[in-house]
Amino acid sequence: MLDHLILRNETPADIQAIGEVTEAAFNTLEISDHTEQFIVEALRAAGALTLSLVAELDGRLIGHIAFSPLTLSDGTPGWYGLGPVSVLPEFQRQGVGQALIREGLSRLRDLHARGCCLVGHPEYYPKFGFINVPGLGHEGVPPEVFFALSFDGYYPQGTVTFHPGFTAQGHPSDGTV
Numbered sequence: 001m002l003d004h005l006i007l008r009n010e011t012p013a014d015i016q017a018i019g020e021v022t023e024a025a026f027n028t029l030e031i032s033d034h035t036e037q038f039i040v041e042a043l044r045a046a047g048a049l050t051l052s053l054v055a056e057l058d059g060r061l062i063g064h065i066a067f068s069p070l071t072l073s074d075g076t077p078g079w080y081g082l083g084p085v086s087v088l089p090e091f092q093r094q095g096v097g098q099a100l101i102r103e104g105l106s107r108l109r110d111l112h113a114r115g116c117c118l119v120g121h122p123e124y125y126p127k128f129g130f131i132n133v134p135g136l137g138h139e140g141v142p143p144e145v146f147f148a149l150s151f152d153g154y155y156p157q158g159t160v161t162f163h164p165g166f167t168a169q170g171h172p173s174d175g176t177v
Helices: 012-026 036-045 096-110
Strands: 005-009 051-057 060-072 079-087 115-119 146-150 158-162
Touching: 005 096, 012 036, 012 051, 012 060, 012 079, 036 060, 036 079, 051 096, 060 096, 079 096, 079 158
Parallel strands: 079 115
Antiparallel strands: 005 051, 051 060, 060 079, 060 158, 115 146
16 A cells, blocks of 8 residues: 555645544544644644645545644754644554654754654654653653654753644634634
8 A cells, every 4th residue: 555655745735634634533532632633723824834744645635744843941943843643544554654754754854853752652653763751851741652853862851842733722713722
């Protein structure tokens, strides 16, 4: 299947499908508060989608990944947040998410990013090189689900603050953000 998978930057024509894929991907996930599609919309509306990649198979959008700038309390620049990453349920566990993550991280490196952080499943993200870093975290997030990946070998210390779009609870246009 991955032989025919196309990974590319999002276009305006993809926006509705990205929302649908994101909503479907998290619909049955118990740990989700089901706001991921609103987060992507809020990041896009704020101009904070540093990278927004889609996975397309036979002309159908089946996956999406977002990367946005974050702030570190120690002032270290050039770090980004990964998420959300979404794959339609019928295509999950087939390597689409992995392909999106690997491509996104490669493109972040090409942008001279220094590193990437995320909140995610402790058994999934270490395979990409993400680690739990003592002294680096996000307020209110258990350390075992907060991960960082340095591209230059330096891990900052302190608190990570993701873009305000991550607090979105609804559509930016309806005032429920």
